[in-house]
Amino acid sequence: MSNAVSALQGAAFSDGIAEVRELGLRGMITLRGDLSDKKLIKAVKAVAGAMPEQRKIALKGDAGAAWMSLDELLLMVPHSDALGTVETLNSALNGTHFLAANVSDARAVFEVSGPYARDVMAKLAPVDFAPDAFEMGMFRRSRMAQVPAAFWMSDEDAFRVVCFRSVGEYMFDLLSVAAQTGSEVDVF
Amino acid sequence: MLILECPCCGVTGEETEFHAGGEAHLKRHSVGSTDDQFEEYLFMRENPRGVHLERWRHNNGCGKWFHAARCTMTLEVFGTYPAQTYEPPQEIKDAISAKRPGWSWRNFS
CATH class of the missing domain: 3.30.1360.120 (Probable tRNA modification gtpase trme; domain 1)
Known part of the structure; x- marks a missing residue:
């Protein structure tokens, strides 16, 4: 790379x-989908540590999740983990309507x-x-x-x-x- | 300056955080419509002195569209409501009626 x-x-x-x-360098992932979906909440917690409330940011160490809009979160991870995290999300949310994109750069x-x-x-x-x-x-x-x-x-x-x-x-x-x-x- | 509250994300911001999207509740006449209907959809707009219903977008924020009811004379905002409606909800109509009794806008009043 x-x-x-x-x-x-x-x-x-x-x-x-x-x-x-x-x-x-910061790892950032845009995650769009139904934020009330249990599967999505579980996946966000696994990646960023917590699910943010509306207009809030949930931080856990270097990782975090920020509420961007009704259907969008910004997940923050170490830069080197970003691609792997997208893969993790893709497999965790397989079958639901969502988008996970690495926007770090x-x-x-x-x-x-x-x-x-x-x-x-x-x-x-x-x-x-x-x-x-x-x-x-x-x-x-x-x-x-x-x-x-x-x-x-x-x-x-x-x-x-x-x-x-x-x-x-x-x-x-x-x-x-x-x-x-x-x-x-x-x-x- | 307008102070708008986005009904999608709940942020109250001033107008430079938003973008005006023109008149609200237009029917998009298209295939199968008459020339008059199409002309109406394309060109005919309200230009009221007073109560006005508009579309706005929270472009420097959550990015969602919504509707706003405001006064073009005083820049007073009567309320904002979701984009997914064909007409203003009753509480918005009531809020306008409280401040501007007897108002009408197109076929709403």
Whole structure:
């Protein structure tokens, strides 16, 4: 197999009010199907550890499952396990109406961390980032400036952002500019 | 700015997270229809000052289509409801009637 590289190969920006880091290779699988189907729930639990509730993300170590829409989940696994996981899902769900696709190399993942991470995120997405409105465990698909993105909190002051790989550089520049020194908003 | 609640995923977002999809409840006249019906389907649109029913898509979110009832004058949103209906559900009609008594839109009122 060819040598897999992530969108920005771990680029980082740390000279501002928050640290922005591209997280490198992540395994991601789009799973579409009937999310109330027992067979599907069982398969998701086997792969990602837990089944997420609506608009939530269920994380277990490096693995996780995020609720994307009524009929879609985003499963996160280590990058090297992605292909194997798709095979596992294909055999576990054989006979039901579903789709499991390895989208690892079509995505870029970023982490925004630091005490002003909320400020940085709130500048870019039309979402309420107040500490009591956006909490750990929530998963939100929205847009950041001009591109679609999904995000959740990985820690008390850290956010993870997933976007299309094709706009990875745009997203990194965007987050870096929003995290410039002296650009604190101090609303939260 | 419109604040819409997507009935599919339950997210309340502002309008840049959504995309307008034109008028709601059009009958798609096709093979076997008369020229007048086809013209009606292709070109004839409501352009109301007041209550309007529209299709919207949550394009920067869950990606699903839904319907919204809103006022074109005040940008007030009366409610949103699933795309899989031929007419607005009673609770949406009631919500509009509460704010705009005597409203009508095409053949709904």
